[in-house]
Structures are given as structure tokens and as C-alpha cells.
Amino acid sequence: MTARIGYAPGAYDLFHVGHLNILRHAREHCDHLVAGVVSDEMLERTKGRRPVVPLEERMEIVRHVRYVDQVHAETVPDKLDTWRELRFDVFFKGDDWRGTAKGRDLERRFAEVGVEVVYFPYTMHTSSTALRRALALLEGASEPLAAAR
Template identity: 70%
Template sequence: MTHRVGYAPGVYDLFHVGHLNILRHAKSQCDYLVAGVVSDEMAAQAKGKAPVIPLTERLEIVRSVRFVDAAFVETVPDKLETWQQVRFDVIFKGDDWRGTAKGDKLERDFATVGVDVIYFPYTVHTSSSLLRKVLDGLADSA
């Protein structure tokens, strides 16, 4: 019997139901789920802002979700390099990546090592970016 390892990378800042849904759906598609929690430095590089919640706390939150079997700190932008460390069979991304240059590259790269890319619906009404804007607005008005 094949043991399918899944990988669900994300910043997981301001943890919300969209994050929970991705982890729940990911676990339903694999036997063992590793959540990749992006480092503060990588998140700042990718999004232009450091996460609100520090890495150690984000890691603890994600590690405590019952769908997650292990949590891994992602410190390099190259997902193939991360694959060499974690050795997963499937990677999960939000469907906002599907059909984009980043998503197409991800699919091409992982096809070379036999890793499936599965997209899940992006939670449009709730996102960390949206929550951050609301919090920034509250801070500005205080």
C-alpha cells in the first residue's frame, strides 16, 4: 500500500477559516500531511510585509491543527529544494495560482519529479491580506 505524503505551504498569518479549509481538504487527499510554514523573511520578500504573527507562533498554531501531521519551516523560495528536504508526493495550492506563470512553473517543475499539484478553492471572502487591511484601518483610526 502506498503512503501518500502531502505538502501544504503557506504563510498562515492571521490564521482563519481559509487556512483551516486548505489543511482539511489537503488531509483528505493524502495519508500524511506536512504543512510548510513560510519563514518571516521569505514572507516579507514575497509579500513586501513581514507577517503580523511571528514564525514561532504561526508554527505552533499550524502544528496544533488536527489535520496536520507535521509542520516544516520553509526557508527557501524554490519549492523543488523544499521537496528535496520533505519528499512529498503531492503539493496543495490555492486555485488563485492555477493558470498563472507561478502555477505553470510549479506544475512543470514538479512534473519532473512525479509530484502532483492539486488546487483548492481560494477563500475569497476571508484572507490574511484582507484581515490585515482591516486591522491597519483600525490602527489608523485609533
């Protein structure tokens, strides 16, 4: 029997419990988990902003999560191009994509090559966006807090 390879892409910027939950759930559904860490350039291109933590540091953090077997720098926009390189069997995504046009297109394209798309609950109470907002508030805080950086 061949190992079931899973792929869990993400920015993994400002690593938090939502990221950990995705990786933990993904590992439960495969034998070998590859975490795709999206490059700084790709994040700027797709989200319009650079990450707070640079790619190499994000990869180092994710590499040391016990659920992850392999880390891959994701540098191309098309997930099928990544699949052609890694040949994973299952693709993991937060359920904020489920039912969207992008999610349906991803499912259709992956189905054509035999890849299953599995969604996991999105962690609403913690997100990198919320952490960015908190950091921005701290940036505008009084001198003692700003000096603590």
C-alpha cells in the same frame, strides 16, 4: 502500500477559515500532511512585508490543527528544494495560482519529479490581506479602541 505524503505551504499569518479549508481539503487527499509555514524572511522577500504573527507562533498554531501531521519551516524560495528535503508526493495550493505562469511552471517542475499539484478553492471572502486592512483601520480608530489592544 506506502503512505501518500502531502505538502501544503503557506504564510498562515492571521490564521483564518481559508487556511483551515486548505488544510482540511489537503488532508482528504493524503495519508500524511506536512504544513509548510513560510519564514518571516521569505515572506518579506516574496511579498515585501513581514507577517503580523512571527514564524514560531504561526508554526505553533498550525501544529495544533488536527488535519496536520507535521509542520515544516519553509526557509528556501524554491519549492523543489523543499521537496528534496521532505520527498512529498502531492503539493497543495490555492486555485488563485491555477493557470498562471507561476502555477504552470510549478506544475511542470513538479511533474518532472513525479509530484502532483492539486488546487483547492481560494476563500475570497476571508483573507489575510482583508484582515490586515481591518487591523490598519483599527489602528487609526478612536482612543478607546486603540487602547483595547
